[in-house]
Amino acid sequence: MPLREDTHAIDIERIRADFPILARETRPGVRLVYLDNAATSQKPLPVIEAMDQYYRHENANIHRGIHRLAEEATERYESARRKIARFVGAGSWREVIFTRNTTEALNLLARTWGRANLKEGDRVLLTEMEHHSNIVPWQMLAAEMGIELDFVPVTEEGLLDMEAFERLLGQEPKLVGLTQMSNMLGTINPIAEMATRAKQAGAVVLVDGAQSVPHIPVDVQALGVDFLAFSAHKMLGPTGIGALYGREELLREMPPFLGGGDMIKRVELGGFTVNDLPWKFEAGTPPIAEGIGFGAAIDYLEGIGMEAVHAYEQALTAYALERLEEVPGVRVYGPGADQKGAVTSFTMEGLHPHDVAHILDDAGIAVRAGHHCAMPVHLRFGIPATTRASYYIYNTFDEVDRLIEALYRVKEIFQA
Amino acid sequence: MDDFYRELIIDRYKNPRMQGTLDPHDYSYQDDNPLCGDEIRIDLRVDEKGIVTEAAFSGKGCAISIASADLLTESIMGKSLEEIRSLSKEDIIEMLGIELGPVRLKCALLSLKVLKAGVYGLESLEEELTS
Numbered sequence: 189m190p191l192r193e194d195t196h197a198i199d200i201e202r203i204r205a206d207f208p209i210l211a212r213e214t215r216p217g218v219r220l221v222y223l224d225n226a227a228t229s230q231k232p233l234p235v236i237e238a239m240d241q242y243y244r245h246e247n248a249n250i251h252r253g254i255h256r257l258a259e260e261a262t263e264r265y266e267s268a269r270r271k272i273a274r275f276v277g278a279g280s281w282r283e284v285i286f287t288r289n290t291t292e293a294l295n296l297l298a299r300t301w302g303r304a305n306l307k308e309g310d311r312v313l314l315t316e317m318e319h320h321s322n323i324v325p326w327q328m329l330a331a332e333m334g335i336e337l338d339f340v341p342v343t344e345e346g347l348l349d350m351e352a353f354e355r356l357l358g359q360e361p362k363l364v365g366l367t368q369m370s371n372m373l374g375t376i377n378p379i380a381e382m383a384t385r386a387k388q389a390g391a392v393v394l395v396d397g398a399q400s401v402p403h404i405p406v407d408v409q410a411l412g413v414d415f416l417a418f419s420a421h422k423m424l425g426p427t428g429i430g431a432l433y434g435r436e437e438l439l440r441e442m443p444p445f446l447g448g449g450d451m452i453k454r455v456e457l458g459g460f461t462v463n464d465l466p467w468k469f470e471a472g473t474p475p476i477a478e479g480i481g482f483g484a485a486i487d488y489l490e491g492i493g494m495e496a497v498h499a500y501e502q503a504l505t506a507y508a509l510e511r512l513e514e515v516p517g518v519r520v521y522g523p524g525a526d527q528k529g530a531v532t533s534f535t536m537e538g539l540h541p542h543d544v545a546h547i548l549d550d551a552g553i554a555v556r557a558g559h560h561c562a563m564p565v566h567l568r569f570g571i572p573a574t575t576r577a578s579y580y581i582y583n584t585f586d587e588v589d590r591l592i593e594a595l596y597r598v599k600e601i602f603q604a
Numbered sequence: 605m606d607d608f609y610r611e612l613i614i615d616r617y618k619n620p621r622m623q624g625t626l627d628p629h630d631y632s633y634q635d636d637n638p639l640c641g642d643e644i645r646i647d648l649r650v651d652e653k654g655i656v657t658e659a660a661f662s663g664k665g666c667a668i669s670i671a672s673a674d675l676l677t678e679s680i681m682g683k684s685l686e687e688i689r690s691l692s693k694e695d696i697i698e699m700l701g702i703e704l705g706p707v708r709l710k711c712a713l714l715s716l717k718v719l720k721a722g723v724y725g726l727e728s729l730e731e732e733l734t735s
Contacts, residue, residue: 540666542640558640572641601609
């Protein structure tokens with residue numbers, strides 16, 4: 189039995205008590221083991237209660253009203269923005285734009301920055317391990333404007349091929365867009381180094397932080413990136429809200445995204461003047477309760493500390509990798525625990541991920557089976573799908589043991 | 605709940621009876637379920653009266669999609685194309701002998717979709733399978 193390093197700085201039982209869903213059974217006598225955190229995380233009581241509080245006591249539209257409720261709602265919503273700015277090390281709250289999720293943030297960039305700054309024949313450099321949301325918006329722009337896309341290949345070990353990266357930078361891409369943490373391989377990419385090299389080559393740097401911001405300390409200024417996109421729902425917050433960090437200088441030059449209320453200063457029949465940052469990119473009534481919930485999620489994570497979150501998850505992931513690799517026929521994709529976030533995607537010889545996930549579900553274990561919206565990286569490894577167990581701050585070493593037991597049960601049923 | 609993976613399904617998945625391709629064939633059609641990467645192809649030979657004399661399936665997929673493809677191709681041997689037209693979702697569920705949720709139902713019905721599309725074209729079955 190491998191070493192279980194469950195001596196850590198955080199009190200898991202106390203954390204678990206904040207997540208009521210973790211106490212539920214998926215069928216009589218079978219307690220939920222939630223290992224689908226890379227898809228969406230569970231929500232702690234402070235987040236649920238903050239949203240509830242808004243609807244019970246403060247519900248009003250923001251930014252316009254003069255009345256007390258509107259003022260309170262605006263303050264709570266905008267204070268969430270300030271928390272988010274601080275959380276990712278932005279220079280100012282004006283650099284944080286609320287979006288629906290990471291996907292919308294990336295589309296916003298392609299449609300505003302992309303349309304304004306790219307022209308036919310310009311190159312955009314992405315990676316083979318991107319989520320579809322950081323590929324398709326650029327493919328759409330390529331079809332529309334004739335820009336060229338290049339992809340940094342992934343090595344057998346599940347890392348970005350840095351020699352190829354250097355070579356592709358030689359083609360002078362206008363934008364380098366890369367994920368900080370792969371949602372399939374779990375690979376944590378060396379963003380600071382890559383951003384430095386990309387900038388030397390004259391590119392603007394965009395980072396997909398959907399998987400990294402929830403799990404590791406992220407500081408946009410220390411990393412030297414121009415844009416960072418992430419979603420609340422993968423970091424203990426609600427669905428329906430995400431954020432785009434952008435360097436103020438770049439945001440100021442970008443054309444607006446959607447048109448409507450809130451994104452304007454003044455409208456006449458002959459035209460409009462855009463609002464100041466960040467509202468220039470935020471047309472229409474936003475998801476207010478969700479914004480407030482996002483702020484509460486940040487408070488919760490800061491209460492634990494992102495260093496502690498990362499350290500605990502790294503120990504848990506190392507243990508999961510060790511135990512997974514002892515199951516005959518299991519192959520885990522991606523690098524070792526030292527270069528990886530809390531994601532373990534694997535295949536089992538002779539078995540389809542759907543069948544594996546189905547039998548795990550019988551044991552109360554929620555995992556993801558499929559291509560996880562990252563088909564290119566699956567194709568890279570010549571597999572149509574994987575089973576993915578992904579962890580968060582409330583998962584325990586015992587839950588990893590339950591996963592492993594259930595995998596042996598899968599083998600027994602299939603005599604594999 | 606392990607009943608879901610009945611012996612029949614595991615057996616048909618691991619040792620399918622009808623796996624292969626037919627060359628030449630009178631009908632051949634392939635389709636996939638992009639969500640899980642499953643692919644099924646079905647080949648048929650029919651005589652002048654429209655009776656299936658040989659059937660085979662090939663492809664890859666989960667236990668449910670492979671077992672249903674194997675059971676389905678076996679069940680249509682000696683049947684007329686008219687009889688194939690009347691095969692329904694319920695027939696597949698009955699063959700498999702298990703309760704299927706909406707997600708796994710897609711796996712189970714892939715082979716029926718392929719068979720009907722191959723014989724009658726896609727239009728006819730979209731409404732049929734979704735109704």
